[in-house]
Amino acid sequence: MADLKLDQIRKSYGAVDVLHGVDLDVKDGEFVVFVGPSGCGKSTLLRIIAGLEDITGGDLMIDGDIVNTKSPRDRGIAMVFQSYALYPHMSVYKNMAFGLKLAKTNKAELDERVRNAAKILQLDALLDRRPAELSGGQRQRVAIGRAIVRQPKVFLFDEPLSNLDAALRVQTRIEIAKLHQKLKSTIIYVTHDQIEAMTLADKIVVLNAGNVEQVGSPMELYHHPKTRFVAGFIGSPAMNFTRVTITAVEPGRVTVQTPGGKSAVLPFEVTTDHIGTEVELGIRPEHMGLDRAGELGVDGEVEVVEKLGDSVYLYVRLANGDRVTLRAPGHCRIKIGEAVSARADAAAAHLFDRNGQAFAKLDCPEEYSAME
Amino acid sequence: MTAASSTGQGNGVRLGVVLLATPLLLWLLVLVILPHVDLLLVSLRERIAFRQYEFSFANYIAFFVEPLYWNTYVRTAVMSIMATVLTLIIGFPVSYYIAKIMRGRGKNVLFMMCLIPFWVSELVRTFGWMILLRESGVISSFLQWAGLVDGPVEMLYNDVTIMVGLVYTSMLFMVVPLVSVLDSLDDSLIEAGYDLGGNAFTVTRDIVIPHAMPGIASGCIVVFMLTLGNYLTPNLLGGKDSLWFTEQIYTQFITRFNWESGSAFGFLLLVLSSLIVWIGLKLSRQTLADTVR
Numbered sequence: 001m002a003d004l005k006l007d008q009i010r011k012s013y014g015a016v017d018v019l020h021g022v023d024l025d026v027k028d029g030e031f032v033v034f035v036g037p038s039g040c041g042k043s044t045l046l047r048i049i050a051g052l053e054d055i056t057g058g059d060l061m062i063d064g065d066i067v068n069t070k071s072p073r074d075r076g077i078a079m080v081f082q083s084y085a086l087y088p089h090m091s092v093y094k095n096m097a098f099g100l101k102l103a104k105t106n107k108a109e110l111d112e113r114v115r116n117a118a119k120i121l122q123l124d125a126l127l128d129r130r131p132a133e134l135s136g137g138q139r140q141r142v143a144i145g146r147a148i149v150r151q152p153k154v155f156l157f158d159e160p161l162s163n164l165d166a167a168l169r170v171q172t173r174i175e176i177a178k179l180h181q182k183l184k185s186t187i188i189y190v191t192h193d194q195i196e197a198m199t200l201a202d203k204i205v206v207l208n209a210g211n212v213e214q215v216g217s218p219m220e221l222y223h224h225p226k227t228r229f230v231a232g233f234i235g236s237p238a239m240n241f242t243r244v245t246i247t248a249v250e251p252g253r254v255t256v257q258t259p260g261g262k263s264a265v266l267p268f269e270v271t272t273d274h275i276g277t278e279v280e281l282g283i284r285p286e287h288m289g290l291d292r293a294g295e296l297g298v299d300g301e302v303e304v305v306e307k308l309g310d311s312v313y314l315y316v317r318l319a320n321g322d323r324v325t326l327r328a329p330g331h332c333r334i335k336i337g338e339a340v341s342a343r344a345d346a347a348a349a350h351l352f353d354r355n356g357q358a359f360a361k362l363d364c365p366e367e368y369s370a371m372e
Numbered sequence: 373m374t375a376a377s378s379t380g381q382g383n384g385v386r387l388g389v390v391l392l393a394t395p396l397l398l399w400l401l402v403l404v405i406l407p408h409v410d411l412l413l414v415s416l417r418e419r420i421a422f423r424q425y426e427f428s429f430a431n432y433i434a435f436f437v438e439p440l441y442w443n444t445y446v447r448t449a450v451m452s453i454m455a456t457v458l459t460l461i462i463g464f465p466v467s468y469y470i471a472k473i474m475r476g477r478g479k480n481v482l483f484m485m486c487l488i489p490f491w492v493s494e495l496v497r498t499f500g501w502m503i504l505l506r507e508s509g510v511i512s513s514f515l516q517w518a519g520l521v522d523g524p525v526e527m528l529y530n531d532v533t534i535m536v537g538l539v540y541t542s543m544l545f546m547v548v549p550l551v552s553v554l555d556s557l558d559d560s561l562i563e564a565g566y567d568l569g570g571n572a573f574t575v576t577r578d579i580v581i582p583h584a585m586p587g588i589a590s591g592c593i594v595v596f597m598l599t600l601g602n603y604l605t606p607n608l609l610g611g612k613d614s615l616w617f618t619e620q621i622y623t624q625f626i627t628r629f630n631w632e633s634g635s636a637f638g639f640l641l642l643v644l645s646s647l648i649v650w651i652g653l654k655l656s657r658q659t660l661a662d663t664v665r
Contacts, residue, residue, distance in 0.1 A: 052563050073569040085564035089582045098578070099568035146568070 002063040002076070002153035002186060003028050004049070010057035011044055011210075018044050019210045021058065026154075026188065026203075031180050034190045035197040036207035036233070043158060045207070046190045050079045050156050062153060073102075078147035079156040082163065084139045086131040092118075092142050093127040099150045117148040120182070137168045144176075148183070157189040161196060173199060194234050198222070206230050223369050228356035231282050237313060239282045239350070240324045242298075246274050252362045254351070256281065259320040264295050266346045268359040279359075280352040285313070285325040287348035287368070290332075294343040298324055302338050316340060408642075415635035431636035441620060441637070448617035449644055451531070452599040455538040459546045459595050460588065462539065467550035468580070472559070486547050494541060498608045501537055502528060505609075529611035537605040542598055546591040553587025554580070589656055590663035593649050600645050617641055 004026040011019040019041045026032050034042040047053040049060060051072035059066050067075050078099070086095050093114060100110045118124050121141040131139055140160060147155055160176070161169045177200055180187055191197055197204050198218045206213040206221065206229070214226045218234075225231035231239050247263065248255040254270040256279070257263050266281075283296065303323070304315040307330070314326040314334060326342050334340060347368050351359045418428035435441045470482050489497060504510050505527040515521045527533060557580065565575035581588070606616035621641065624634030653660065 050563075050567055052566065071571075072566045073571070077567070079564070079567045081560045081564055083558060083560050085558065085560040087561065087579060087582075102569040102574055102578075150568070 003061075004154055004186065004188070005061040005064075006045075006049075006058070007061070008058035009045070009048060009055060009060060011041070011048060011053065012056045017210060019048075019056075022207075022210075022212055024205060024212065024215065026186060029184050029186055031187045031189065031200055031202045032205060033197040033201035033203070034188065034205045034207055035192065035194055036213075038192060039209075040207040041210040042190045042192075042207045046079075046156055046158055046188060049154070049188060050077055051075050052079075076153035077156055078150045078152035078154075079158065080143045080147050080160050082159045084131075084143040084163075086139055086142055086146075088131055090130075091127065092123060092129050092131070092134070095131065095142055096123075096127075096146045096149050099146060103150075113149045113151075114145075117145040120148065120179070121145045136164050137172060140164065140172060141175075144179070153186065155185055155187045157187065159191055160189075161191070161193075176200060195236065198234070204234075206233060208233075219370065223364075224358075224361070225350065226358050228280060228282070228352040228358070231350050231352070231358070235284055237285050237325045237327070239284050240288070241280050241282045242318070242320075242322045242324070243278050244281045245278050246270065246276065249275055254359075256351075258296070258298075259318065259322065260297075260299065262297070264346060266295075266349050266351060267362045267364070268349075268351050269362060270351075270359050274353070277354065279354070280356075282350040282352065283344050283348055285327045288324075288326050288342045288344040290326065290328055290334075290340060290342050292343045292345075294348075295346040296349060297341060297343045299339065299341040300324065302334055302336055302340055305334065305336055314340065316342075411635045411638055414631055415639050417632060419632060431633045432640075434633060435636060435640060444615045444617050444620055445640065445644065447615055448600060449648065451534070451538075451616075452596055453648070455535055455542065455599045456592050456596040458535065458539050459542045460592060463543055463546035463550055463591065464584075464588075466543075467547050467554055470547070471551045471554035472557070472562070483551065486544055490544050494604055497541070498537060498605055501533075501540070501609060505533060528609060529613055531610070534606050534610040534614055537609040538599050538602065541602065541605055542595040545594045545598060549587040549591040549594070550584060553584045557583045585656060585658055586662040589653065589658040592652060593663060596648065596652075597645055600641065 004024075006022050006024040009019055009022040010017070022041075022045060024032075034045060036042050044053060048055055051067070051070065055068050060068055062075060062077070087098065090098065096114045096117060097110055100113060105113075114127075115124070118127055121144060123138070123141055123145055126134060126138060126142075131142065134142065140163075143160070157176075161172055164172060173196060176189075180200075189196075189200060201218055203215060204218055204221055205215050208229050213233075214221060214230045216224075221230055221234045225234060228241070232241070242259055244256040244258050246254055247257050249270050249272050252267060252269055253265055254268045254274075255263055255265050258281070281296075288298075298316070298318055300316040300318040302314050303317050306313040306315070310330045312328045312330060312332045312334070314328055314332075316324045316326055318324060324342075326340070328334065345365075345368070347361075347365050350361070353359065415431055416427060416429070417425040418430045419425055435445075466486070470479055470486075474482055502509070506512070507524045507526040507528075509527070511527065512521075512525045515525060516523070561579055561583070562575060565579045570578070601618060603616070603618040603622065606614040607619060610616065617637070618641070621634050621637045624630045624637055628634075653663075
């Protein structure tokens with residue numbers, strides 16, 4: 001187990017830059033999740049940490065040592081691959097023992113460590129099978145087992161759940177969370193699924209186009225996204241956005257004009273030079289309601305209704321053409337084509353400038369700021 | 373009624389299979405099985421007088437009592453095995469480079485470059501080697517011009533030259549199955565090998581080679597059989613000293629009109645190649661079915 005430090009890590013393939021200087025501190029025992037859309041560089045970053053890709057610039061430190069040019073075997077890391085990368089010609093036992101065999105571990109210890117890991121992962125009965133004879137979930141566990149037996153300083157997971165079906169994904173996600181509690185090891189986990197990120201991480205790193213957008217705890221990202229990208233990426237369904245114009249600014253308060261022509265006062269710290277500019281207002285679907293009170297309101301027509309049982313998502317088209325998602329209780333009987341109006345608290349709003357940077361929000365009630 | 377119609381359909385399908393298989397079966401029967409049966413029968417008879425034959429093992433006994441025959445036989449086998457091994461040793465890194473290291477266009481170009489020499493006939497390619505290697509050839513002239521040697525150098529008509537020719541002729545038949553089997557090796561398996569603490573050697577030994585084994589086996593079988601049965605290359609590059617077993621067969625059939633003896637030699641060559649392929653498969657723990665997968 002170890003600390004990990006990334007200092008201005010850059011990566012280019014020829015003239016194409018895929019990572020533009022990534023800084024990150026990972027503390028011993030932390031569960032860090034890299035999340036972002038495809039092509040954001042999250043897998044490349046993980047492969048750089050694993051030593052499978054060269055670093056173009058910057059330093060990578062494990063336990064204080066710069067490991068930029070060290071081979072994967074000398075870094076004390078173990079990676080679980082998206083495709084599992086199990087060896088088809090070896091039994092489960094041999095797959096799990098392979099790393100220890102290469103490290104010339106003595107037979108008794110090797111056997112003990114493999115059997116221990118197999119017990120933790122409930123693979124005891126499968127040790128003599130070939131990977132081809134296992135289900136997807138079992139293969140996934142073998143791949144994790146192969147990493148565990150090596151007792152690495154850092155575990156790396158590259159989208160480990162993406163090949164599993166939905167039910168198994170939830171189950172395996174819980175297993176991984178439990179495993180982390182048990183092993184207390186440092187884990188870096190890559191996913192494009194923000195739900196995996198929210199549920200597993202101590203710390204989420206949101207990446208976009210080779211840049212770190214924000215690093216923080218799941219609830220920090222949920223309640224205090226620093227950029228419009230993070231606000232839109234974290235949370236499901238995604239946050240609603242609409243353009244508003246700033247009409248007046250006071251210390252700690254800003255007055256905006258909504259597309260409907262109404263004015264609303266919001267608790268943000270905005271400098272006076274923003275008066276008259278267009279900014280973006282975001283509110284999460286779950287913070288808007290048909291039967292809520294609140295300073296902010298929208299009126300529109302329902303285009304699509306999605307019934308999920310416990311709740312209903314309403315996709316609403318506003319008069320100005322913007323589309324807004326609302327979450328209504330499961331018993332809601334609203335139909336397509338109906339006119340609805342929803343309201344939200346001013347404290348639930350997020351405000352972003354033209355560059356997508358968030359304005360600081362003040363006096364936030366518990367509902368919109370609870371950390372853990 | 374239903375039963376009858378379904379049987380009718382079954383018959384139709386079966387007829388289709390038979391019709392599709394007919395050319396193949398005819399080819400096997402007329403061009404492979406019949407000649408070999410005849411070869412076996414001819415090899416087991418001895419000519420007593422004009423158009424008078426009787427059953428005998430004389431042709432096979434003659435092979436074992438005449439050292440030239442079985443020396444050539446053993447030499448051909450050993451040289452063929454060496455040529456196969458050399459082709460594998462050279463072909464494997466080439467295939468690995470094409471399949472795993474090159475990407476996109478370069479990969480296709482390299483693969484085509486392996487293929488292009490095979491657009492011209494083996495005879496022309498072998499003459500190409502002769503132009504390079506003969507006493508008055510390109511390399512000899514160059515060495516003299518460069519002042520490295522005093523007189524012309526003859527590089528034809530020795531075993532090394534035969535080996536070069538055989539390896540060159542066989543390379544494609546090794547590279548094609550190896551590239552296709554290595555192409556099917558998931559990159560993440562190799563990366564996982566490094567991640568688990570492997571180095572280039574252990575990853576190649578424990579991961580790449582076991583995966584490539586069916587391709588290695590099928591490449592080796594094809595190359596070995598082609599080399600063992602090669603006539604042109606040993607004959608042209610090795611000259612009179614080449615002592616290749618196919619030449620003995622040729623001599624028996626064509627020069628000596630001794631079809632009985634030639635048939636026996638032909639059969640012995642078949643036994644030799646089958647035996648060595650069988651041993652090779654046993655040693656590498658592969659089955660014939662794996663190699664054609």
